[in-house]
Amino acid sequence: MKRSLQLLALAPLLGCTDLLIKALGIGLCGLLVLPLCGLLLAPLRSRLHDNHLVLAALVIGGILASVAALTLQLLSTELAGALELFLPLLILPCLALALSDQNSALDGLRPALIFALVAVLLGALRELLGHGSLFAHADWLLGPAASGWHWSTGMPLLTHAAGGFILLGLLLALLRHFNQDDAR
Template identity: 30%
Template structure:
């Protein structure tokens, strides 16, 4: 149980792939213009992470060390292909919106890194849990950044949710700020860099505050008075 808690804390906060390791930034910065795009890519990445971690853990004892990286990439590519075909069949609008960034999940260093650093050395159950937590941590950053950019850029949230969830999700769209024109800096990639920087700064701020509270307060020792005998 302690191992599961450690993996959850590592994936969601302490060792978050996007905020701490700064991995997978290409899709994170490119497609997070809306919450829908961010959520779609986050779910796809999570599913690939879990599937590849479990498969790598199962075959780890049969894969020679010299060719382990190519084998891991082939496993990841197989799961990315499955996810891509499913999105093409059931969420075609979102599939078109994400475009090339779905197959680019294969080159996501966060997925390859977890396969090499954890899944290749641990049991399938722990590897699956590691994939879930790392995927959720990455998806959370995607959704937060997407919400920031969509809200500041066009004043809405969950615009185009029907592309991911179906026609009923049209009712989820919220118009919060009425803009005459879109704020392009937030929608374009420079806004993603600024937003990600703010999220990382916020995480570092909370970490420093927590660290300051847990550290014991050092009390200054009073200097000893020296008495000299003048007689």
């Protein structure tokens, strides 16, 4: 169950990593939300039972996701508009964090780093292979000087959510393959 919950925590990545800039945005928001959620959940673990801890994680995750959305709106309205449907899904990694067995205040840091790394990797691969560009809409995050970095070829399937599933599955299979080699 824990592994499937950890995979469910990657759900926000499937819809919003069709562009590297969007992946960077959701990754940065995950780097903000998950460590803060872990920090706020740490003192509650000894005081709350499992069901109440899950409810606390949902409330804390929802508040932090809203703060991340508002912060993103201040920085870039275009990027915030592109990610507005996916930012509330940052509650799922917070839920996985609440159900984990770890009790340290820094428990959210490792999942946040993994979340951001997978976001950037999926975003780069999906944009590069799907759109045939890299850093398209970079002006959303880096300003007008960064616009216009496009190529003309690509595989459009990889820009859709199904392509995200395909690439995520390939990356997980590759990771599993390397983990099996290390075990031998």
